[in-house]
Amino acid sequence: MRHEPALRVPALPDGGPGPGATRLLAELERRCLDLRTRPGAARIDPLFARLDDFAARAAELIEHLSDPAGPQPQARRAFRQAHVDLGKVFIDVERLLALPARLGISTVRFSDEMLAATALMALMAPLRADADRLHAVLSQEVRALLHPGVDDPIEVQLADAGCADPVNAAQRLRGWRIAPTDRDAFDALLPGLLARLGQSRDPDGMLATLDIIVARQPADIALSTSLRALIELLGDAPGLSPSLIAQPALIRRLIDGSASAPLPPPADLDTEFGHLIGLDDRQAGPSRIARTVEAHRFGLGLRLIERTADPLDLAAAHARLAEAALRAIAADALARMREDHGAIPGSDLVILALGPFGAGALTSQSRLDLAYLFTGDRETRSDGRSPLDADAYYGRAAARISAAMATLHPIASWQPPCPVEGFDAEIRNPIALSRARPVYGPDTARTAALAAMRRGLAEPCGIPRRKLASGPYDVERVRGGLAELDLAVRLNQLGHHAGVDPKLRTAVGAQVRAGLLDPAAAGAHATLVRLLMVFDLLSPGGGEPTPEQRPTVARLCGHDHWDGLEADYGAARVIVQESWRAAVARTMATNG
Structure with missing residues (x-):
């Protein structure tokens, strides 16, 4: 025997006996056609656009009913969303047509077209009832096919x-x-x-x-x-669910609003992470930092959803968060090395951030590219009870650091640490070096690393190959995407020494001022980064946004409608492709 439901739900619309979805669709289309021919119909064009979309989705779903594979989930979602969107437009149109009466505006002031449109008010309710009836009946037919007996x-x-x-x-x-x-x-x-x-x-x-x-x-x-x-x-934002699963206590902060506080400044992050890693159970230090980073990321995601921060600034905040974690983890790893093996006289570790990390903009899923360098002679041995030469010493430290950072971000395969003086010979890729910046190490060691990088930047630079995109919304790798803009900027840096800064946002602005990039390139960069950040949160698995997600994507990127964002995205890609072609042409002319 079936038990009575333990949860109370609103009454369902009764499809009841009567015409099937095919006949109801035909009746809806007939009524729409009649309404289109009425005077004043041009005033409610947005309603007709949504009715057309709803009818098309219904027709597609009806066609799927006879398919042996049955109605596909995507078609069912699109039909449901079209019905939701139609309901919103009905409300907007009814509000628009009723506005003059609510404000007490005399009809004498109306144009003939507005008077005629207002007269259509009486036809709105039957039309909406027809659409709701079609939705209820077609949903019932789909349900009867896929889940017979469910009542x-x-x-x-x-x-x-x-x-x-x-x-x-x-x-x-x-x-x-x-x-x-x-x-x-x-x-x-x-x-x-x-x-x-x-x-x-x-x-x-x-x-x-x-x-x-x-x-x-x-x-x-x-x-x-x-x-x-x-x-x-x-x-x-399904991308935030892993944080709530891993740390249920975040729900309390979500409810009281404290989770969406701005990211603390770097000095405060250093204090927070230094305390976490220095607690009694030092082995668990990196895990404590990982949990805290996850909580801060959750807050950054909330700020994106709530639109209390620009996605551009949030990308930079993700990079600052990773840097702070790296500083604490690296300091702890070296402290452990000193306890076990002593220190290497006259030698220091320097860590470089490469790729997007070096460019100062990350998502929650970005890969970290790190390079480990050390100053001093590689033959010098540490002065502890179990001495190691510099290669082995810093190799073990780098392995510990990378393992701990891998709990925060995917880590690119890294080369064994090498002396600063030989770094320019190890990395014969000026493009990669143009994105590099020191993120850990004393000032003297950083200065030595920067000098080695400058030598590497003087090497001849060829035209790099671009990676294939997974689809039109692979914002990083698509033609005219972020990777192409980054490469154009790096070629300009190497060939013209303008806007020389690893951080892409800063470099783009400088090259616009120098006349090497179109003035619209800064806006194109902003559009691409915003899309990247929003897709990271809304579609963490990648892929094209669904019709249901598109209004949210547009809103979070600062647009009222998806069409406006899509046009902005297309224009940004055109600007980037033109910038890329110009940078390549200048580089080829310089190289002869």
Whole structure:
């Protein structure tokens, strides 16, 4: 016997007996065509655009009903989102047409076209009812095909949201501990949760993530309180879910707002990380730093979602966070080496950041490229009870540092440490050196490293090969993307000694002022970095943003609509490609 649902949900629209989705679609299209021919229809063009999209998505889904493979998840998501978007436009149009009456504006002041458009108000309700009826009936037909026999209200809505196993998904919801005093608040949130699941690219994955977070959250936090924050957050930013799973206590900071505080300045980060790594259990020091870095990253992600910081500044903040962690971890690794093997007289370690790390802009998933150098003679041995020569000494230190940093970011394969004096011979790649900057080591050692880098930058530079992009939204590697802009800037640095700075944002600005880059290049760089940061948070697995994600992507990048962002992205790529071609032409002319 089926048990009564433990959760209360709103009544479902009854598809009931009557015409099927195909006939309802035809009726909706007939009514739209009639409305288009009415005077004043031009005033509500946005509504017709959404109606066309909704009808096209419905037709695609109806066609899938006869496909042996059945309706595809992408088609189902697109249909659901088209219905949501249509509902928003209905509200906007009805508000627009009713505005003069609400303000008490006399119709004498209306143009004939506006008067005619206002007269269409009476036709809005039947048209919207037709669209809602089509959505309900077609959803029912899809559900009957994919999940025959499902009639429990919760299971029905989970099936309509796209869950592959609505019965198991409902069991997850029923398994959540809900205090009696929290029941009404939770039930009020349930429709929003189901709607968010329906907008997700992976509703089963989102629900499973919520299930883990809910199970681990502190017991004194009401489920409705945490869900209110989690539903919107995980719907917009699935990339933040690993932080909440690993550190459930972050939910408390999410609720009270303290998690989205700005990143502390470098000196404060040094103090914080130095304290963490110096506690009694030194072996756990890097793990404590990793957890703290994760918490700071969570805050940076919140600031992006809440639009309290520019994604450009957040990319720089991720780099500063990695640098602070590296300083603490490197200092601890060298302290341990001194305890075990003593110090090497007249020698110091220098760590260079290369690639995006050197360029001063990271995402949460960026790879760290590090180069380890040391000053002094490589034959000199340490003065402790178990002496090592410089190669072995700094090799062990570098291995410890890289292993600890790998808990924060992926680490590029690194070469064994080499003497500063031989670095320019080891790295015969001026492009790579132009992005390098010292991020650890005493000032004297950094100065020696910079001198070696300058010698390496004087080497002849060829035209580097570009890597293939995985798709049109692979913002780094796509033609006209960030990697191409970076290469254009580095060629200009090497050939014209203008804007010589490893940090790409600074170098772009300097080269614009020097006339080597189009003035629009700074804006193009900003557009690309913002997209990279937003995709890192919204689509951590990569790939093109779904139709459901596009409004959020546009909003976080500072645009009102996806079309505007897409146009801006296209223009940025054109500017970068032109900058790349100009830089290559100048380099070839210089090289003869």
